[in-house]
Amino acid sequence: MVNLSAQDIRCLNRFEVLRRFYAAPHARTRQDLAAKTGLSFATVANLTAELIDTGVLVETGRDGSGGGRPRSLLALNADRGTLVGVDVAETSVRTELFDLALGELAVDERPLVSAAVTPEHVVELIGAGVDAVLHSTGTPRDHVLGAGISVPGLVERERGVSTYSPYWAWQDVPMRDMLAERLSLPVHLDNPLKASTLAEMWFGAGREVDDLVVVTLRSGVGAGFALGGTLYRGSTNSAGEWGHTCLVFGGRTCRCGNLGCVEAYVGVPGIVETLRAISPGDPLLSVRNQEERLLGGLAARAADQDPVAMEVIRQTAAYLGAAVGNLVNLFNPQALILANQVADHLGERLLAETRAALADHTLAQPLRAVTLRLSSLPHDAVSRGAAAFALEGFLKDRDLFGSVSRARGARARAKAGTADEE
Numbered sequence: 001m002v003n004l005s006a007q008d009i010r011c012l013n014r015f016e017v018l019r020r021f022y023a024a025p026h027a028r029t030r031q032d033l034a035a036k037t038g039l040s041f042a043t044v045a046n047l048t049a050e051l052i053d054t055g056v057l058v059e060t061g062r063d064g065s066g067g068g069r070p071r072s073l074l075a076l077n078a079d080r081g082t083l084v085g086v087d088v089a090e091t092s093v094r095t096e097l098f099d100l101a102l103g104e105l106a107v108d109e110r111p112l113v114s115a116a117v118t119p120e121h122v123v124e125l126i127g128a129g130v131d132a133v134l135h136s137t138g139t140p141r142d143h144v145l146g147a148g149i150s151v152p153g154l155v156e157r158e159r160g161v162s163t164y165s166p167y168w169a170w171q172d173v174p175m176r177d178m179l180a181e182r183l184s185l186p187v188h189l190d191n192p193l194k195a196s197t198l199a200e201m202w203f204g205a206g207r208e209v210d211d212l213v214v215v216t217l218r219s220g221v222g223a224g225f226a227l228g229g230t231l232y233r234g235s236t237n238s239a240g241e242w243g244h245t246c247l248v249f250g251g252r253t254c255r256c257g258n259l260g261c262v263e264a265y266v267g268v269p270g271i272v273e274t275l276r277a278i279s280p281g282d283p284l285l286s287v288r289n290q291e292e293r294l295l296g297g298l299a300a301r302a303a304d305q306d307p308v309a310m311e312v313i314r315q316t317a318a319y320l321g322a323a324v325g326n327l328v329n330l331f332n333p334q335a336l337i338l339a340n341q342v343a344d345h346l347g348e349r350l351l352a353e354t355r356a357a358l359a360d361h362t363l364a365q366p367l368r369a370v371t372l373r374l375s376s377l378p379h380d381a382v383s384r385g386a387a388a389f390a391l392e393g394f395l396k397d398r399d400l401f402g403s404v405s406r407a408r409g410a411r412a413r414a415k416a417g418t419a420d421e422e
Contacts, residue, residue, distance in 0.1 A: 010047075011396055013039060016229065017047050018056070018395065022102065023207035027060050027073035048074055054400060055080040056100065076101045081394075082139055084147035084185070085387030086126050087192065087380070088112070090167045090219050091291075093122065095129030096383045097137060100145070100391075102203065104380075106133040119162075119173045122151075127182040146186040148389030149179060150195040150382050152220060157237045160189045166220055166255060188389035192216060193240045195385030196339050196375075197224025198231055202388050204377045209334040213327050214375075215242075217320075217342035219291065221263040223327055243267065247323050265319040268295065268342065274315050279308045295345035302349055313346055314353055321357020324372075328358070332366045339375035340382070347374060 004012075016037050020028060034044045051057040058077045062070035078101035087094040092112050097105040108129040112122070126149065134141060153165040160176020176189045197214045200206045206214075212226040221243030225232040233239055243263035244256050251260030252273060264270045268291045275282055275298070287294045301309035324336060338351060355372050362370075375381060395401075 012230070013037075013043060014047055014051070014395055014401075015392065017044060018051065019202055019207065021057075021074075021076045022202050027063075027075040029063055029071040029073060031071060033074075050401060056395075078103060081143055081145040083145055083387040083390045083394075084130055084133070085195075085380075085383035085385070085390070086129065086147065086149045087195070087382040087386060088122060088126070088149065088151045089192075089382075090114075090152065093125045093129055094380065094383050095126065095133055096380060096387065097133040097139065098384070098387050102384065102387065102391075105139070106136045107380075108132040108136075114167075117168045119170060119175065119178065123175070123178045123182050126179060130183055130185075141184060144185050145394040146188060146390030147179070147183055148188045148190075148195070148386035148391075148393075149175070150190060150192045150386040150389075151175060152192060154238050154241075155189055155191045155194075157190055157233070160187065162189070186390070186393060188386075188393040190237070190386075190389055192218075192220070192340075192382045193222035193224045194231065194233070194237075195382045195389065197226060197240075197385070198388045198392075199377055199381045199385030200224075200337055200339070200375065201226050201229075201231060202391075203384065204375060204381075205335050205337050205373065211331070211333045211335075213324075213331055213333045213336045215320075215324060215327070215336065215338050215343075216340045217266060217338060218340045219268045221267045225331060225333075227331070242323070242327065245323075245326075247319060262319075262323045266316055266323065266342070270319075271295075271298075271312065271316055271342065275308070275312050278311055278315075282308060291341060292345075295341060299345045299347065299349075302346075310349075313349055316342075316346075317350055317353030318357045320350075320354045321359075322361045324354065325358050325361025328362045328366050328370050333370055335371045335373065337373060337375050339377070343374050344379060 017033055020033055020036050030041065030044050030048055034041045048057060055077055057074045060073045060075045063073050078099040080100045083098045085096045085098065093110045095108045099105055110125050110129060130147065151162050152167055154163045156163050162170055162173040162175045176187045179187045193216055196216045200212060200214050206212045206226050210229040214224040216222045222240045223242035224240050244261050246260045247262045247265055248260035252264040253259055254261035254264040276285055284294055284297045298309045298312060302313055328336060343350065351374055358372060359367060
């Protein structure tokens with residue numbers, strides 16, 4: 001059991017209040033926030049005062065529509081600072097700059113050539129991307145609240161170490177320290193699975209539910225969990241390696257070296273293998289290292305009722321339905337989201353086929369409780385989620401929020417002393 005300190009609980013409540021502003025882009029009253037979060041009005045009043053003092057929230061006017069005394073309206077202060085989100089994928093590095101309201105300000109994308117992939121090379125590409133987005137917007141480096149970096153594979157978050165990469169021969173690389181030196185910014189490191197799940201929690205389906213599973217489908221495959229409104233990481237931050245659980249006993253060889261893994265059937269390389277088994281001479285098999293073109297080609301052909309493309313999607317959905325059925329039975333979520341490249345391209349057809357297959361592999365009660373849907377987030381969910389790493393890091397800044405809390409306490413004591421004198 002994890003013992004949470006008073007500071008930890010206050011930080012979680014701070015997240016809960018602030019998430020409501022990202023859930024709907026309009027001003028809110030303290031009374032509305034208390035009703036939405038289930039926190040007491042006094043707690044919400046203290047938290048919002050703290051967020052106003054740190055410049056995260058601003059008062060924008062009064063709401064008198066409900067009758068009675070007008071209530072103060074609060075909104076995010078988008079100009080308080082900027083956040084960097086970086087998605088390091090197998091073939092590219094995407095860097096985005098956001099304002100504090102997570103409005104996109106600039107994007108930089110650079111190809112990643114497999115033969116040149118070393119930690120030093122990736123750090124330099126990230127550094128060049130950050131330099132580019134700051135330069136293009138005229139943003140001073142001291143206006144950046146933090147940089148969130150998503151790197152593939154297993155990440156030891158507390159130490160900022162990339163412990164294992166599925167694409168490159170990396171072992172225990174101190175990426176956070178290397179990046180902090182290159183960027184001269186606070187750096188927060190994690191992987192695409194956690195980034196996608198956090199993006200859904202802050203900006204997508206997780207705004208509406210407390211128990212959520214996010215299935216990420218690209219070259220790698222994973223499942224992220226938000227339980228009780230909190231991102232579940234596991235004891236070593238490696239929760240969610242669902243792609244390397246066994247789906248077919250003695251099945252295809254996975255890149256992890258095991259046989260029959262989920263990833264070997266529903267990740268992009270697995271979809272290619274299904275296509276090869278159905279149509280060995282298919283022209284799409286000649287598309288190398290261009291996942292967008294391959295998935296786009298399958299989607300376009302399926303839309304034209306091409307039997308090969310439709311069968312590839314049907315078989316992929318059959319495997320996916322069985323695999324996510326295990327997740328539904330295990331975690332009993334309110335929502336299960338299909339996200340990232342495969343879901344983006346194969347879309348509603350994949351969703352419908354997966355939903356049909358899911359019914360054959362799930363118990364009746366958890367099946368009735370879950371809603372299966374596609375992610376509604378933009379295509380930059382990973383870099384947006386990485387920016388949320390930086391946002392959460394800023395909101396956990398004990399020096400900043402501690403000094404604000406002490407200053408507010410001093411003002412309250414001074415006011416009480418003045419009242420006593422009177």
